[in-house]
Amino acid sequence: MISFQEKSIATLDDVDLTNKKVLLRIDINSPVKNGIIIDTSRLRTHTKTIKELVESGAKVVIMSHQGRPGEEDFISLKNHADMLTKLLGFNVEFISDIIGPEARKRIATLEVGEVLVLENSRFLSEENIEMPMEKLAETNIVKKLSKLFNYYIGDAFAASHRSQASIAGFPYVLPSIAGRVMENEISALSKAFYGERPRTYFIGGSKLEDAIKIIDHLLKTNSADYILTGGLVSLLALKAKGYNVGDAENIINQKFKHLYDEAKNLVKDNRIITPVDVVSEINNDVEIQKISNISGSPKDIGPETIKNYSDILTESKTIIMRGPAGVIEDERFKHGTISLAEATLKSNGFIIFGGGHFISILEDLSPGSRRRINYVSTGGGAVVYFLSGRPMPGIEALAYSYNKFFKGKKIEK
CATH class of the missing domain: 3.40.50.1260 (Phosphoglycerate kinase, N-terminal domain)
Incomplete structure (x- = not known):
């Protein structure tokens, strides 16, 4: 369990996910040129959470976005799934559907250890609208998919400043926990306010x-x-x-x-x-x-x-x-x-490289020096929101879910 602004959030350490079906929201939105992913850093960042879920005996469905409507990088997640297969060393299946019959049928038949990537969440128009959490819970994406899962895992810190359905809607209706990327970002960046x-x-x-x-x-x-x-x-x-x-x-x-x-x-x-x-x-x-x-x-x-x-x-x-x-x-x-x-x-001291172009100079430092950095954030705009004290709907939704589904109850382990 971790704390965000004195609110509790459950983590992977708090639940037994054996034989459980989980919806994992990550952020693998990556730089793209001519339809090709040219920077895999965000994909690499999320492999730890995915591996841990597979090793824990979970059935994993991945949701993410890529680009924005009308932009050059607004493409399918097919290449992302192929890249995850290479990075993880085991098959990551892709389906060109999100909430339709094909996607729901495949989710229902998913076996332990299998990983399925859904199509770009922003291909659904309602995913591009920001609303309060309770309104997001009324969207088709939440209503149609939530009944298929035991848990929602929020690991998309880089998108946690967005109040969108796949970020803040599912925690309203599903027991929800933070993935390792989310947990590490919150823990490290909190030191910016509470560190020595x-x-x-x-x-x-x-x-x-x-x-x-x-x-x-x-x-x-x-x-x-x-x-x-x-x-x-x-x-x-x-x-x-x-x-x-x-x-x-x-x-x-x-x-x-x-x-x-x-x-x-x-x-x-x-x-x-x-x-x-x-x-x-x-x-x-x-x-x-x-x-x-x-x-x-x-x-x-x-x-x-x-x-x-x-x-x-x-x-x-x-x-x-x-x-x-x-x-x-x-x-x-x-x-x-x-x-x-x-x-x-x-x-x-405890050293945080907090995103932005500053990270690009890591290549100019010796490998020995780089090991001294305690944390490198990949959060982009979310880091700005976090450090400037602005609302973080994706994190606040996880805290809400803790109070609704876990607080005062025996957490299944």
Whole structure:
């Protein structure tokens, strides 16, 4: 059992799934090019839960989505099932149906140890609508499939910020538990709020709306001792402090002017740390500049900032890294991000790499260093929702199910 905001959620450790039919909702929504999956990381992430269910003697039906209607990556899950077969080392069957007679018949005849992948859940129009949990329980997908299963297993953390039928509808009517991916994400990310102090966040990248929401929540809940800023996030913070940020002035004024007043209030808090120098591109040349004299296009944090941030990171007991410090697509501006990652790994703290482009620099670290990372989240937008304190319907539905089906009762083991 795990806890989310003081609410209990059952896990695979709490139930005996021998000979039980389970509906496993995972998130294997993957980057696709010309109909081909080009990144299998999410598929690999979910193999642990699938293997454990098969070894426990369960009958497993997998549900997931891929892409959105009208987008290039809105494709069948046939290739995903084939890829799972390769990754798991045993057959994973696919059926091009979700709630029709063919799917229901095959689910009914499923044997122990068999794994069946249903078609892309978003091929059903009602799956693309977000509603309250009790309304989701009235959808055809929930009404037609729920009667075929003993348990629902929520393992799609990356989609848990969506209040959709396959995410938050089934727990309303079925005993529901968290899969291993969901359990690990909740446990690790909860340390961002409750881990040992000093607790330090590095927030970089270019998604300023997300960054503002996260920073605001961290300050209001007193969850962070230090909030180090990088990327465009730090340039907005510097501008809010009254500094000229070179060519970034135009970007902020054109696209993020609506965030300026809020940023101005936030940077008054001394827990928010901003760069003291930057690395700028001027006429294709690279120049280190003090923040009082920025010109050209600032694209990375400077050496003095790296030292200041590194000193804080190495002394921290809980560290959450989200977003790059610079434009890491250009090798000339990758140094700040790599240096901070290395400093983080020299600490004795609990280290979370919280999604976003920051994860891409893992390849630049030695295998020995990478082993120091306690958790790497693959949650994407869900991580932003979690860290900014916004509703997480997929998790809240599991907590609701615990209260409805497990609390005060003897859990079948």
